[in-house]
Amino acid sequence: MKHAFVTGGSGFLGSNLIEQLKADGWRVTAMHRKTSKTDRLRSMGADLVEASLHDPDSMRAAIPNDVDALFHMAANTSMWRGGNAQQWKDNVEGAANIALVAREKNVGRMIVTSSISAYGYHQNTITEESEKRADDPRHHYLYTKKREEIAIRKEIDKGLDAVFLNPCAIVGKFDTSSWAQTFFLIDKNQLPGVPPGWGSFCHAGAVARAHIDAVEKGRCGENYILAGTDASFLEFFGKIAELLHKPVPKHTTPAFVIQSIAWFSDVWSRMSGKEPIITPEKATLVTRRVVASSAKAERELGYQSKVELDTMLCECRDWLVEQNLLEIK
Structure with a gap:
């Protein structure tokens, strides 16, 4: 029986990963913080162990x-300057530690959940060959994800076998804090406006499967972008409104207004x-065009990028309803 060690298993993507690992017959040991909710991990059959990214011992x-x-999925995804100091400890120092x-423990392979954010902002479609431009500390999440990769590459130079996966905007079940927040805002008629940006939206289940496939198929030190369906936020938010039986927005809000x-x-x-609900960092993200190509991941990992946006969003909505976090009227 193969044995996986997972950080961030109680999170959105981590839960999708553990569900698939267990279905594939893996033994899973999930690391958690003292304050983490572990009910879902237990119900999925993971072995639990308490530890901290800030304490190597x-x-x-x-x-x-x-x-x-070893799947390192734990990340601080805050886009608020009030959390920058903690984010640096979590994303950069924590990654260096693990x-x-x-x-040291000679794990078989480390799979690192990075982000498309490590590449910064580009006008054209992002590929693995694109320059990693996340060098402005004002966009702190992006800044830390690039430096997380740099920290881990120092250990690769010393013998660590590690592969980097760079997902775009992930949509699917087990989400309560990512795009699920858009469902909540639209449901409560609190959406401040529809931003004029674009994104590449990828299915949580397909992204989790790519992590597992990267164990055998990935190449040490390589980045693999996990993109999906490209769409404007007007289309994306409109589909959510339809799923919630809410008025569908017809126009975007100018970027300067959102900013x-x-x-x-x-x-x-x-x-x-x-x-706040929207920060300057978030405003920048949703008013830009951030689209990418996953051709390399499709070719080398067998990544399934062609999941319809409707399928992803319905899965997210249905899970939120099932958990009594959302009520469709």
């Missing part, structure tokens, strides 16, 4: 000696100490 004790694959321990809302929200957050 705790990870040395937690990671078994017979691990075939990569070091993975090399202005984000700026005022950010000023207020400095006084309140609470993260």
